[in-house]
Each structure stands twice: as structure tokens, then as C-alpha cells.
Amino acid sequence: MSEYSNPRKASSERDLSSLSHLLPFLGSYALSEISPKLIYEYNQRRRSEGASPCTINRELALIKYAFNMAIREWEWIRENPVKKISMEKENPSRDRWLSLEEEERLLAASPQWLKEIITFAIETGCRREEILSLTWKDVDIFKKVVTIFAKKTGDRRNHTFDREGLRCFEVKGKGEDKERVDQEGGFCLLSPGQAESKLPYPEVGL
Numbered sequence: 580m581s582e583y584s585n586p587r588k589a590s591s592e593r594d595l596s597s598l599s600h601l602l603p604f605l606g607s608y609a610l611s612e613i614s615p616k617l618i619y620e621y622n623q624r625r626r627s628e629g630a631s632p633c634t635i636n637r638e639l640a641l642i643k644y645a646f647n648m649a650i651r652e653w654e655w656i657r658e659n660p661v662k663k664i665s666m667e668k669e670n671p672s673r674d675r676w677l678s679l680e681e682e683e684r685l686l687a688a689s690p691q692w693l694k695e696i697i698t699f700a701i702e703t704g705c706r707r708e709e710i711l712s713l714t715w716k717d718v719d720i721f722k723k724v725v726t727i728f729a730k731k732t733g734d735r736r737n738h739t740f741d742r743e744g745l746r747c748f749e750v751k752g753k754g755e756d757k758e759r760v761d762q763e764g765g766f767c768l769l770s771p772g773q774a775e776s777k778l779p780y781p782e783v784g785l
């Protein structure tokens with residue numbers, strides 16, 4: 580399945596995470612052996628591991644997609660067992676804002692390059708992928724505005740930033756940082772590790 584997960588798609592990382600749970604449980608079975616009962620047992624196991632309803636549903640969606648590929652494009656099987664499984668009931672989403680104390684703790688525990696990203700994220704509300712994909716041509720220092728392009732729809736929207744955000748770009752736009760981002764195709768906010776090895780940014784929790 581990983582070969583059919585577009586690495587540029589916003590959900591590609593989520594797909595790979597789902598596969599890390601699905602393959603150990605289902606990978607040894609032939610498609611014809613994967614029944615609704617087996618998928619239900621997988622759901623039960625994921626619940627016991629503490630997976631959220633949202634996470635389980637995303638994993639079910641990936642299995643469903645795999646079976647649809649096998650049915651429609653390859654004609655390996657005739658039925659999709661996931662259709663007989665009820666999706667988990669998800670709790671309504673809610674906004675979660677960091678308190679001032681949480682912001683201070685997070686920034687204090689982060690290296691300088693990550694502080695700049697966190698500061699910009701707090702100011703603008705931009706998503707991680709949007710921030711990491713930001714290039715210098717998307718930044719207007721004088722108007723204090725960045726332009727974000729949605730990957731799926733191509734829609735454009737603007738975000739303003741204040742003095743702290745401006746300071747991040749001013750630091751990145753000088754000396755060694757500017758040379759580094761220019762060499763990396765003009766990306767604004769790259770970590771030293773990512774610039775050298777192309778590794779993804781680490782997840783940071785409170």
C-alpha cells in the first residue's frame with residue numbers, strides 16, 4: 580500500500596503511520612482470508628492499545644481503499660469486507676489553545692530553529708506542512724504577510740505576522756541561514772538536520 584500513498588499528499592505521513600499498525604496484524608493473510616470478523620478483531624486490538632476512534636477510522640479507510648483497488652483495478656476479489664464494519668463514533672472536534680505557561684515551557688525545551696517555527700505557528704495558526712513548505716517568495720517582509728497555498732485545492736490565503744514573526748524571518752534572511760535556505764530551494768524555516776539529511780521535523784509534545 581505504501582507505493583500507492585502519494586508522498587506529496589498531505590495525508591501520506593498518516594498513511595505510513597496506519598500501515599505500521601495494519602501490516603503486523605493483517606500482512607500475513609491473503610486478501611481472501613481477510614474477513615469482517617478479522618477486521619473487527621483488529622479494531623478491538625487497537626482500542627485496547629488506546630488508539631482513538633479517529634485514528635481507527637483512518638486505518639479502516641486505508642484498508643477499504645486497498646480492497647477497492649483490488650476489486651476495481653486488479654479484479655483479485657469481489658467484495659470489500661470493510662463495508663460490513665461500522666465506523667467508530669468520533670467525538671466532536673474542539674479547538675485547543677496553548678496557555679501562556681505551556682507556550683513558555685514548549686519554547687524553553689526547544690532548540691533555536693524549532694523556537695522560530697513554533698513562534699510562527701502560534702502567531703499565524705498555520706499547519707506544520709504549510710510552514711515547512713513556506714518559501715521566501717511567499718513572504719512579504721514589508722507588509723508582514725505570508726501567502727499560503729492549499730495543497731489539495733490550490734486556494735490561496737494570507738496570514739499576517741507581528742514583530743516576533745518578523746524577527747524570525749529577519750534572522751533566517753541573514754548570513755549562513757540565508758545561504759542555507761537558498762541552497763535548499765528557498766525554504767524559509769529549515770532545521771540544520773533537515774537541511775543536511777532531508778529528515779522530517781520531529782513531533783514535539785508538551
